[in-house]
Structure formats: structure tokens, C-alpha cells
Amino acid sequence: MVLKLALKVNNKDNVATVFANDIINGTEVEIRDQVGKIERMHVIGNVPYGHKIAVKDIHKGEHIIKYGEEIGVATAEILQGEYVHIHNLDSMRGRGDLD
Amino acid sequence: MDFMGYVRSDGKVGARNYVAVVPSVTCANDVAQAICRQVQGTVTYLHHQGCCQMPPDLERVTDTLISLGCSPNVAAVLIVSLGCEGTDHERMYSELCATGKHIEIIHIQELGGVSNAIQQGTDIARRLMIEVSGLQREPVNISNVVMSIKCGASDTTSGMASNCVIGYIADKMVDLGATVIFGETTEFIGGEHLLARRAVNSEVGEKIFQIVNAMETRAKSIGCDMRKGQPTPGNIAGGLSSIEEKSLGAIMKSGTRPIQGVMEYPEHVTTQKSLWIKDTPGREPEILTGMAATGAQCMLFSTGRGAPQGFPSMPVIKICGNPNTYQRMENDMDLNAGCIITGEKTIEEVGEEAFVKMLHVLNGEMTKNEAIQYFSAIDIHCLGPVI
Numbered sequence: 001m002v003l004k005l006a007l008k009v010n011n012k013d014n015v016a017t018v019f020a021n022d023i024i025n026g027t028e029v030e031i032r033d034q035v036g037k038i039e040r041m042h043v044i045g046n047v048p049y050g051h052k053i054a055v056k057d058i059h060k061g062e063h064i065i066k067y068g069e070e071i072g073v074a075t076a077e078i079l080q081g082e083y084v085h086i087h088n089l090d091s092m093r094g095r096g097d098l099d
Numbered sequence: 100m101d102f103m104g105y106v107r108s109d110g111k112v113g114a115r116n117y118v119a120v121v122p123s124v125t126c127a128n129d130v131a132q133a134i135c136r137q138v139q140g141t142v143t144y145l146h147h148q149g150c151c152q153m154p155p156d157l158e159r160v161t162d163t164l165i166s167l168g169c170s171p172n173v174a175a176v177l178i179v180s181l182g183c184e185g186t187d188h189e190r191m192y193s194e195l196c197a198t199g200k201h202i203e204i205i206h207i208q209e210l211g212g213v214s215n216a217i218q219q220g221t222d223i224a225r226r227l228m229i230e231v232s233g234l235q236r237e238p239v240n241i242s243n244v245v246m247s248i249k250c251g252a253s254d255t256t257s258g259m260a261s262n263c264v265i266g267y268i269a270d271k272m273v274d275l276g277a278t279v280i281f282g283e284t285t286e287f288i289g290g291e292h293l294l295a296r297r298a299v300n301s302e303v304g305e306k307i308f309q310i311v312n313a314m315e316t317r318a319k320s321i322g323c324d325m326r327k328g329q330p331t332p333g334n335i336a337g338g339l340s341s342i343e344e345k346s347l348g349a350i351m352k353s354g355t356r357p358i359q360g361v362m363e364y365p366e367h368v369t370t371q372k373s374l375w376i377k378d379t380p381g382r383e384p385e386i387l388t389g390m391a392a393t394g395a396q397c398m399l400f401s402t403g404r405g406a407p408q409g410f411p412s413m414p415v416i417k418i419c420g421n422p423n424t425y426q427r428m429e430n431d432m433d434l435n436a437g438c439i440i441t442g443e444k445t446i447e448e449v450g451e452e453a454f455v456k457m458l459h460v461l462n463g464e465m466t467k468n469e470a471i472q473y474f475s476a477i478d479i480h481c482l483g484p485v486i
Contacts, residue, residue, distance in 0.1 A: 005442075007259060007440075009259065017255045017259065017338065019256070019440050019441075021423075048336075048338065049338075049423065050254050050255040050256060050337055050338035050403070050421070051255070051338040052255070052338060052340070064340075066344060066347065067258070067347040067348070069289070069290065069293070069343070069347050070289070070343060071289065071340065071341050071343040071344035071347065072340060072341040072343060072344070084340070085335075085338070085340050086326065086335060086340050086341075089340045089341060090341075091324070091325070091326060091340075091341035091342055091343060092289075092341075092343065093288045093289050093315060093325070093341070093342050093343055094288060094315055094318045094319060094324070094325030094326075094329065094342050095319065095324055095325070096318065096319035096320065096321055096322045096323050096324070096325065097322065097323050097324045099319060099322075
């Protein structure tokens with residue numbers, strides 16, 4: 001079986017980036033962190049190459065963390081393994097629509 | 100460590116030996132382009148500025164064009180002026196003459212129109228080209244290099260592969276005594292606190308927050324969510340969900356060394372050494388011009404989705420972080436950093452390969468966009484309205 005790889009950049013991150021093609025709902029991916037530790041997870045949703053999944057449950061209103069830093073806020077309850085992108089992650093910057 | 104460069108009269112060292120045909124205003128573009136088509140070894144900058152703008156912008160355009168002419172990759176300059184433009188073509192001429200380079204100027208209106216200007220300009224450009232074409236490269240220390248860096252058409256591989264490679268080289272070049280310049284202020288948003296922490300003093304740290312705030316305020320003044328502007332639809336399709344995520348990946352290319360200060364968009368390097376920021380937007384035509392105006396002899400350009408463009412007088416080396424893109428667009432990509440994502444190579448291994456590639460390019464080897472002259476879409480970043 002071809003390895004379905006996802007990378008987690010920082011220990012604090014609650015998302016990992018999937019670098020594999022044909023990731024559909026239910027596919028098992030292997031998440032590797034910076035020190036090579038491996039965790040397996042089933043993906044929820046169809047995830048294109050280079051897109052993110054949650055590595056743990058994230059509650060609505062919680063920060064989404066990548067590179068150990070905040071990249072946005074969850075706009076819905078997100079389950080472990082679920083696809084994370086602009087449908088459930090809101091940017092907190094450059095928001096002229098909120099002023 | 101040395102590279103082979105053209106030593107100029109002002110002590111700067113070029114990696115190319117062009118005659119620049121510089122339109123002082125957009126209305127002179129067609130004449131400059133016609134001269135450039137005719138005379139081998141010339142380059143031109145077909146920008147869209149220089150008249151009917153507010154005075155600070157006119158000054159900005161004048162200064163940027165002067166800085167482009169000051170670049171050590173440019174051996175001589177022919178300024179093509181219309182005659183009635185808003186930019187200060189006289190100041191352009193006198194400040195460029197102060198570099199010791201051979202500078203000429205023609206005025207389209209004074210010469211009786213386009214065809215006469217093309218004819219005179221071609222004769223002058225040919226003379227300049229013959230004059231500088233025999234100059235020889237000589238070995239000079241790599242500390243004479245001003246390296247600019249940029250990422251474009253990014254996706255999530257950029258921050259995890261190609262930008263890390265550039266960061267590795269940025270640190271190496273700083274340690275070798277060279278100058279490294281990065282920009283794209285929009286892409287500091289969400290990561291500015293990390294950059295400010297690396298500022299040499301609190302004044303520089305505050306300046307970083309200030310330029311980011313000014314850029315974000317300009318974006319917010321439109322009254323909408325910045326997304327689709329930044330990150331771009333292409334970034335979003337590539338998996339980048341927010342400007343914060345894009346920024347955190349983008350700033351990887353600045354490496355880890357202390358940030359010495361912030362340069363304004365039109366400025367060129369005089370005594371600056373080590374790592375500097377230039378306040379620029381992220382879009383290619385404007386930032387590439389800004390970086391060439393810095394006096395950078397070359398640019399390292401990271402991409403994920405595949406940005407093909409270069410700049411007329413500054414070789415641009417494309418480093419691709421996405422292994423799928425590299426496979427599809429190998430003709431336009433100078434280096435594959437996708438093997439970091441696939442786990443075949445480390446950042447350091449690709450970093451060393453990219454460093455050697457850069458040395459070759461500084462010595463005269465053409466980049467892929469340079470060889471096919473993919474560099475006509477350029478512009479100067481202005482702040483006020485066109486009036």
C-alpha cells in the first residue's frame with residue numbers, strides 16, 4: 001500500500017498537512033511530527049493534496065494552531081481527522097468586514 | 100568565497116552586464132520597447148506610472164527608476180523621457196550620472212515624435228552596448244552580493260519546503276557577510292511578532308509592527324474579508340486557509356538571523372549588510388521591481404503552485420516546494436525542493452544544491468525564466484490614486 005502521509009510541523013499544532021493524493025472520507029493517513037513520531041488517523045471528508053486535517057477535536061471558537069502559532073479560529077465543532085479549511089476556519093486578520 | 104562579477108565604477112559588483120533603457124513615464128514605454136527589441140543586451144522596464152499621480156508617488160517613481168539604474172547588473176542607462184511627464188527626468192539623469200556609469204537621455208517630444216526617438220534611441224543604445232560589451236568578469240568576494248528573496252503562487256509546501264531552503268541560504272549568506280533582503284509586508288500579518296522578536300533593537304521592532312499595521316489598515320479600509328485578495332484563490336486551492344497561515348510559511352524564507360532594519364520601497368542598498376526588510380506588497384510585478392531597485396544581483400523565488408515570471412535585469416531562481424508541480428512545470432522551475440516533502444532529501448541538502456545553483460547564476464548562468472525572457476509584466480508600487 002502506498003503511504004498516505006501527513007506532516008505536523010510543531011508539537012503545539014492541532015492540525016497536520018496531508019501530502020498525498022486521493023484522500024477521501026475514511027482513508028487512513030499516517031501523521032508524522034518533527035521528530036518522526038507516527039500516529040495513524042482516519043480522515044473525515046475528501047482532502048486535496050496539501051490541505052489540512054485536525055489531529056484532535058477542536059471546539060468552535062478555539063484557535064487553530066500550525067507552526068506552533070494561531071492561523072485562525074474554528075467556526076464549527078471539528079472532529080479529530082476532519083478536513084480543516086476556509087469552511088470551518090476563519091482568519092482573524094485583515095477583516096474589514098468585521099469592523 | 101568568490102563569484103565572478105563585473106566591478107562597477109562605484110565599487111558595486113554586477114552579475115549581469117545590461118544597458119537599461121528606462122522609460123521615465125509609462126507614455127514612453129513603446130519607444131523604449133522598440134529600442135530594446137533592436138539592440139541586443141538591452142533591457143527595459145515597461146511600468147505604468149510616472150504622470151497624473153500625487154507628488155509623493157511621483158517622487159517614489161522617480162526614486163525607484165533611479166535605483167533600478169543604480170543596480171550593479173546595469174552597466175549603462177538610456178533614459179527615454181516623453182518631455183511633459185510628472186516624474187523628475189532631470190534628477191533621474193543627474194543622480195544616475197553620479198554613479199560614474201555612462202548615462203544618456205532622449206525626449207520624445209523634443210525629437211519630433213516616436214519614430215525619430217526610436218531611431219536616435221537605437222543609435223545611442225547601440226553605442227552604449229558596444230562600449231560596455233567588452234567588460235570582463237573578475238573574482239570578487241561573495242560579501243558583495245545583495246540577495247533578494249520572495250515566495251509566489253504559494254501553497255502549503257512553500258512554508259514546509261522551498262521557503263525553508265531559502266531560509267537556510269539566507270542564514271548562510273548573512274554569515275558570509277552578504278546582504279539579504281526580504282519583503283512582502285502583507286505576508287507578515289499573523290507572524291509579525293516573530294519577526295519583531297528578531298529585530299536588532301526596539302526601534303526596528305516597532306517599525307515592523309508599524310508597516311504591517313499600515314498594510315492591514317489599507318486592506319481593511321475596503322470593508323471586506325481580505326481573503327481572495329490574500330491569500331489568493333490559488334493559495335486557497337493549494338490548502339492555505341488564512342493570511343496568518345500564509346505568513347507563517349512565508350517568513351520561513353527569512354531564516355533566523357537578526358533583522359537590521361526596514362528599507363523603503365524605492366531605496367537601494369548603500370552600506371546595508373546582513374538581513375533587511377523592504378516594505379513591499381506581495382504581488383510579483385511590484386515586489387520584483389522593488390527588489391531589483393534594491394540593487395539585488397539575483398533573487399531566490401520559492402513557489403508551490405508554479406510562478407514562472409522573472410525580472411529583466413535581475414535573474415530570478417525558481418525553487419519549487421511541491422513535487423507534483425515540479426513534475427508538471429520542470430521547464431520553468433530551476434530547483435526541486437519537493438523532495439523534502441517526499442522525505443527523499445533534507446532542507447540542508449536542497450539548501451546546498453540551491454546555493455551552488457545561485458553561485459552559477461551569479462557567475463552568468465541563465466535561469467529558466469531569464470533564458471526565455473519571461474519578464475515583461477513589471478510595475479512600480481504606488482500608494483495614492485491615479486488622478
